[in-house]
Amino acid sequence: MRQSMIDMVHEIQDEICDALQQIDGVDYRQDEWLREEGGGGRSRVFSDGLVFEKAGVNVSVVYGTLSQEAAQSMGGGHELKGKDLDFFATGISLVLHPRNPMAPTVHANYRYFERGDGEKDGSWWFGGGADLTPSYLFEEDAKHFHAVLKETCDLHELADYDIYKKWCDDYFDIKHRGERRGIGGIFFDDVNGAPKADCFKFVSDCAKAFLPSYLPILERRRNLPFTEEQKEWQQIRRGRYVEFNLVYDRGTKFGLTTNGRIESILMSLPLTSRWEYCHEVEAGSEEDRLLQILREPKDWLAD
């Protein structure tokens, strides 16, 4: 399973980066890095492209022994020792920030984790998800993104779109703002309730669904006209993105406290962002319409 997942995330990274390169007109910068304690990764980042302000697609394969601190946060209250502290993790993680404020930011992450021997129940699991963060809301886009994710879930008995959709809304909650980061998608963790091969197939299908879920949206929005004010609103929304990632995101916090490769962890941050004191939107404006949805997530596929 380790090798299958490693192969899958590398293939998907190639496929996605090839597609982005065609769209963006620039080449990515690739950094292969080694982790002192075991393993490493391959980071690819697009900067200053035609379409993307900043876009990163990372894979990593890391293993070793969990620190007591990390083990405690993952051990679910059980004391872990000896071989139980061994871990193996591999995954793909991407964040794309387009220039055009009409084109949404997107994030996806799919990962496989083993703790201890990785064979017995509870010693392995899959996690992941994908979510969309527009500055301007196009219902058509939200419906398309969610529909592709639901179709993918529906192909797998072990997966439940409704549960994963709610999990996503709950996870990407900027609690101090009373706003979600974006208009959701799916999020799941600890997926291990079916044979390992079935779980792997589900996660692989999700990863393969990334391009069809996002590219049609990007194509529709990347060349729309926009005003300076709309660009500024995008910058304010990017400030919120930073707030979520630095204050709440578990992966970011885990990376920052476990001596991960900082540039790969923080590649998720936008190129630029903005914090205006007491920024207010006009009632009934497009900005206001987005905020309403961020405050009360809706079911995009109802009726």
Next chain:
Amino acid sequence: MRQSMIDMVHEIQDEICDALQQIDGVDYRQDEWLREEGGGGRSRVFSDGLVFEKAGVNVSVVYGTLSQEAAQSMGGGHELKGKDLDFFATGISLVLHPRNPMAPTVHANYRYFERGDGEKDGSWWFGGGADLTPSYLFEEDAKHFHAVLKETCDLHELADYDIYKKWCDDYFDIKHRGERRGIGGIFFDDVNGAPKADCFKFVSDCAKAFLPSYLPILERRRNLPFTEEQKEWQQIRRGRYVEFNLVYDRGTKFGLTTNGRIESILMSLPLTSRWEYCHEVEAGSEEDRLLQILREPKDWLAD
């Protein structure tokens, strides 16, 4: 003591805001806010001024009953209950972000806290400090800032500049970067080892020292010429400021988890900031010279 400290922070807020208004050419926006659980504050923020991109000077007076969560983090391991959960806190907090990348950002905060009856040892304390965050290093500025703080400490037997200077370097540590946020200043907490009136006098003198510690620096730098590249470096340093405040700053974290007034807590964030993937500085450049100091804080007042 409560009333003396309340009066002091309000007077200092007036004094500082009057000075900033003269310099900045614009008026501040004032928001008086009430806290549902008890108390409130007066926030003053300068936006879009001649000199400051964003500058906020807040005072607050809050009281009530600590949540179990907040009490635990402050109780030093003791179980607190009943009257011990009562608290009172008042303070002034300011962050000034000038436009010109040659002029440093500055932060200061002075506060008084009571828990329980506020009379017996350990049930009251003062805290605070001030620190400077330049994008470009002028040794003259660092020396002036530290010299004013040391002079203030030296007037008070209870205070120790050397200890508070090191405390500041240790506190404003962006651990995941291996960099300090800036070139330091002083930081202290739990100051209660002398009669309350003496501690108050020390903290008042610190607060009064703010303008003389900072304004001469601002005057020297606010009109210096700068390039677009230098402005961009300032934006990158502001990204680091955001990282520290959202990931490590205790006051910010406390505010975000205890239902504080979000706009007042996050007024410390710069107007704009920037994250470039794998940004590198030229060896021997001014940017590099700053980084060396942020990686290894120095004693500005030696010899």
